[in-house]
Amino acid sequence: MEELIISTIQRTMVAGTPLLLATTGEVICERSGILNLGVEGVMAVGAVTAFIVTMTTGHPWLGVLAAMAAGFAVSLIHAFASVTLQANQVVSGLALTMLGLGLSGMMGKPYVGRPLAVKMDDVAIPFLSDLPWIGKALFYQSPFLYLALVLAIAAWFLLERTRMGIQIKSTGENPKATETQGINVSLIRYACVLVGGMFSALAGAHLSISYSSSWVEGMTAGRGWIAIALTIFALWNPGRAIFASFIFGGIFVLQYLLQPLGISPNFLAMLPYLSTLFILLAISFKDPRRLNAPAWLGAAYKRGER
Amino acid sequence: MIRITTSDRYNITPLRSFMTNVVALGAGVLAISLIFLAAGVNPLYAVSQIFLESFGSVYGIKETITKAIPLILIGAGLTLAFRAKFWNIGAEGQLLMGAIFATWTAQHLGNALPSVVIVPLIFTAGFIGGALWGIIPAILKIKYAINEVITTLMLNYICAEFLTMLIVGPWKGKTRFGFPGTDALPDSAILGVLPGSRIHYATLILAIICSVGLCVLIYKTRFGYEARVVGENPDAGKYAGIDFLKTSLILMAISGGLAGFAGVGEVAGIHHYLGYPASVSSGYGFTAIIVAWLAKLNPLFAIVSGLFFAGIIVGGDAIQISLGLPAATVQIVNGLLLIFLIMGDYFLHNKVQIRWFRA
Numbered sequence: 001m002e003e004l005i006i007s008t009i010q011r012t013m014v015a016g017t018p019l020l021l022a023t024t025g026e027v028i029c030e031r032s033g034i035l036n037l038g039v040e041g042v043m044a045v046g047a048v049t050a051f052i053v054t055m056t057t058g059h060p061w062l063g064v065l066a067a068m069a070a071g072f073a074v075s076l077i078h079a080f081a082s083v084t085l086q087a088n089q090v091v092s093g094l095a096l097t098m099l100g101l102g103l104s105g106m107m108g109k110p111y112v113g114r115p116l117a118v119k120m121d122d123v124a125i126p127f128l129s130d131l132p133w134i135g136k137a138l139f140y141q142s143p144f145l146y147l148a149l150v151l152a153i154a155a156w157f158l159l160e161r162t163r164m165g166i167q168i169k170s171t172g173e174n175p176k177a178t179e180t181q182g183i184n185v186s187l188i189r190y191a192c193v194l195v196g197g198m199f200s201a202l203a204g205a206h207l208s209i210s211y212s213s214s215w216v217e218g219m220t221a222g223r224g225w226i227a228i229a230l231t232i233f234a235l236w237n238p239g240r241a242i243f244a245s246f247i248f249g250g251i252f253v254l255q256y257l258l259q260p261l262g263i264s265p266n267f268l269a270m271l272p273y274l275s276t277l278f279i280l281l282a283i284s285f286k287d288p289r290r291l292n293a294p295a296w297l298g299a300a301y302k303r304g305e306r
Numbered sequence: 307m308i309r310i311t312t313s314d315r316y317n318i319t320p321l322r323s324f325m326t327n328v329v330a331l332g333a334g335v336l337a338i339s340l341i342f343l344a345a346g347v348n349p350l351y352a353v354s355q356i357f358l359e360s361f362g363s364v365y366g367i368k369e370t371i372t373k374a375i376p377l378i379l380i381g382a383g384l385t386l387a388f389r390a391k392f393w394n395i396g397a398e399g400q401l402l403m404g405a406i407f408a409t410w411t412a413q414h415l416g417n418a419l420p421s422v423v424i425v426p427l428i429f430t431a432g433f434i435g436g437a438l439w440g441i442i443p444a445i446l447k448i449k450y451a452i453n454e455v456i457t458t459l460m461l462n463y464i465c466a467e468f469l470t471m472l473i474v475g476p477w478k479g480k481t482r483f484g485f486p487g488t489d490a491l492p493d494s495a496i497l498g499v500l501p502g503s504r505i506h507y508a509t510l511i512l513a514i515i516c517s518v519g520l521c522v523l524i525y526k527t528r529f530g531y532e533a534r535v536v537g538e539n540p541d542a543g544k545y546a547g548i549d550f551l552k553t554s555l556i557l558m559a560i561s562g563g564l565a566g567f568a569g570v571g572e573v574a575g576i577h578h579y580l581g582y583p584a585s586v587s588s589g590y591g592f593t594a595i596i597v598a599w600l601a602k603l604n605p606l607f608a609i610v611s612g613l614f615f616a617g618i619i620v621g622g623d624a625i626q627i628s629l630g631l632p633a634a635t636v637q638i639v640n641g642l643l644l645i646f647l648i649m650g651d652y653f654l655h656n657k658v659q660i661r662w663f664r665a
Contacts, residue, residue, distance in 0.1 A: 037455060041641075077645060081645065081648055081649060085648070085649055085651075085652035086652065087648040087649065087651060087652060088648065088651075090393050090455065091595075091599060091644065091648055092645070092648055094395065094592075094595060094644070095596075095641050095642075095644035095645045095648065096641070096645070097641075098592065098637050098638075098640050098641030098644065099637070099638060099641030099642060099645065100641070101634065101637055101641075102634045102635065102636070102637025102638030102639075102640070102641055103341075103634075103638055104634070105632055105633070105634025105637065106341075106345065106631070106632050106634045106635060106638060109632040109634070217634065222459075222463055225456065225459050225460070228455075228456060229453075229456045229460075232453065232456075264471050264475065266467045266468070266470045266471035266474070267467070267471060269467045270463070270464050270467040270468070273460040273461075273463040273464050273467075274460075274464060276456065276460050277446075277457060277460050277461075277464075280446075280450075280452045280453075280456065280457070281446070281450060281452065284450040284451055284452055285450075
C-alpha cells in the first residue's frame with residue numbers, strides 16, 4: 001500500500017511535468033496577448049528533435065538544447081504570422097499544429113521503435129531524497145521536473161514582481177496604451193511567443209527522452225491542447241499552473257490505477273479530456289465572464305491604429 | 307537604402323482575392339518542395355506526381371471525388387461556423403458521432419425497411435448525431451464563455467474513445483473474427499456507388515446541395531446575416547438584439563450535422579461497417595478547416611477547394627507508397643499551405659511598397 005502511494009505520487013509528478021512546462025510557456029505567451037494554439041505541434045517537434053539529437057550524439061542535454069532551438073524556430077512562424085502579419089491567430093496556431101505534427105512524424109519515421117541507449121536519468125537531490133515517505137517520490141525525479149518547477153516559479157516571479165512582467169501584462173491588456181509608453185509591443189510579443197514555444201518544446205523533450213525513451217508518432221496525445229485549457233484553469237498565473245498541472249498529471253495516472261478495476265480502458269482514456277471540460281465548466285461558474293483573461297488575447301494589434 | 311512601407315488596401319476585388327490565393331498556394335508549394343528536398347526526394351517529381359496521381363487519370367479523378375465528398379460537406383459547414391467566428395475544430399468528433407448514430411439506425415431498422423426508406427433515415431440520424439455533438443460546445447461557449455476551440459477538440463477525443471469503446475464492447479460484430487468493428491451494415495442501408503468507382507453518389511449530391519443551400523443561407527437569409535454579424539461585429543449584434551444563443555445553436559447544429567452526413571457517407575458508402583475512428587475518418591475534420599479557409603469562407607467555393615485538397619490526399623497517398631514518404635507528409639503539406647494562405651491574406655489587405663532610395 002505504501003509502495004502504491006509513493007509510486008502514484010511519483011508518477012503524478014512525472015505525468016504533470018510536460019503539462020507544467022507547456023502551460024507555463026502558454027501562460028507567458030497569452031499574457032502578452034497572443035493566442036498560440038500550436039502547442040501540440042511544437043511539443044511534437046520538440047519531442048522528435050530531442051530524441052533524434054540524443055540518439056545521434058548520446059547526450060540528452062544536447063537533445064534538450066536542440067529541442068529548444070527547434071521550438072524557437074517553429075514558433076517563429078506563428079509569431080511572424082500573428083504579430084507582424086496580424087493574421088488570424090486561431091487559424092495560424094492550428095496550421096502550426098498540423099505542420100508540427102506532420103514534421104515530427106516525418107522526421108521521426110526512421111526512429112520509430114528504436115529505444116534510446118542513453119536517456120535522461122533521474123537525479124536524486126542529496127539530502128531530501130532520503131526522507132522516509134516523500135523522499136523517493138518527490139526528490140528522486142527526472143531533471144525535467146525540477147526544471148519545470150523552477151521555470152514556473154521564475155515565470156511567476158517575472159510576471160508578478162518585475163517591471164518586465166508589467167510590460168508583458170500590459171501588452172496583453174492594452175497594447176495601444178503600452179505603445180504610447182514607448183514600449184515595443186511587437187518585440188515583447190515576439191519574445192513571449194518564442195519563449196512559450198521553447199517551453200512547449202521542452203515539454204516534448206521530456207516526453208521522448210525522459211518519460212519514455214522512445215519515439216512514437218502521436219506521443220503527445222493531446223497534451224498540448226490540455227495545456228492550453230490548463231492556462232485558462234490556472235487563470236493565466238504560473239503559480240496556479242503548478243497546481244493545475246499536477247492535478248491533471250494525477251488524472252493521467254488515474255487511468256492506470258483504475259484499470260484493474262475492470263472499467264473500460266477507453267472510458268478511462270477519456271478521463272483527461274472529460275476532466276478538462278468539467279474543470280473549465282467549474283471555473284466559469286465562479287467566473288462567468290472569464291474576467292482574468294488578458295483583454296487583447298487573440299486580437300491583432302497594428303501599431304498606430306485607433 | 308531600401309524602405310518598405312505598408313498601407314491599407316481598399317480596392318479588394320474578387321480577382322485580386324483569387325490571385326492572392328493562387329500566389330499563396332504557389333509559395334506554399336515552393337516551401338513544400340524544400341521539405342521534399344530535405345527529405346531526399348526530388349521535389350519536382352514529387353509535386354508533379356501528387357497532381358498527376360489525383361487528377362491525371364480517370365481512376366485518380368474518381369478517387370479524388372470520393373475523398374472530396376466528406377471534405378466538401380464538412381468544409382461547407384465550417385464556412386458557416388467560421389463566419390460567426392465559432393472555431394469548430396470538432397468536426398472529426400461530429401463526423402464520428404454521425405457515423406455512430408447512422409450505424410445504430412441501420413442495424414436496428416435496416417433489415418425491415420427498403421433502401422428508399424432506410425437511406426434517408428440513416429442520413430437524418432447522422433445529422434442528428436453530428437448536430438448534438440456540435441451543439442454542446444455552442445452551449446458551453448454562449449452560456450459559460452468557455453473557449454470553443456478546446457471544447458470542440460476535447461469532444462473529438464471523447465467521441466473517438468467512445469466509438470472504440472462501442473466497437474470492442476457492445477457493438478462488436480459476430481462476423482469479425484476478433485477484429486474490432488461492427489457487423490456489416492444491412493444491404494438496404496448501403497449506399498450505391500457510380501459503376502467502376504467508389505463514389506457514393508447520394509452523398510455527393512447531398513454535398514453539392516448543401517453547399518449551394520448554405521451559400522443561399524449565408525448570403526440571402528436573415529439567419530445568415532445574423533451569423534455573419536455575430537462574427538464580424540459582435541457588439542453591433544448585441545445592440546441589434548441578435549440572439550447569440552439561438553444563432554450559435556443553429557449554426558453549430560448545421561455545421562455538426564453536415565459533418566454527421568460526411569460520417570454517414572463514409573460508413574454507409576465506403577466501409578459498410580463501423581470500425582476504429584482512424585479508419586472511418588482520416589483527418590477529414592481538420593483538413594476541412596483548410597478547405598473552408600481556401601474557399602474564403604464561401605460554401606460554394608468549398609466544392610472546388612474540397613476537390614483540391616482531396617487531390618492532395620490522393621496524390622499524397624500515392625507518393626507515400628512510391629517514394630517511401632511517411633503518412634505525416636500530407637499533414638505537412640496541409641499545414642504549410644494553410645500558413646501561406648494566411649500570410650497571403652495579409653498581402654491582400656495591405657499594400658506593401660518597396661522603394662529604393664539613393665543615399
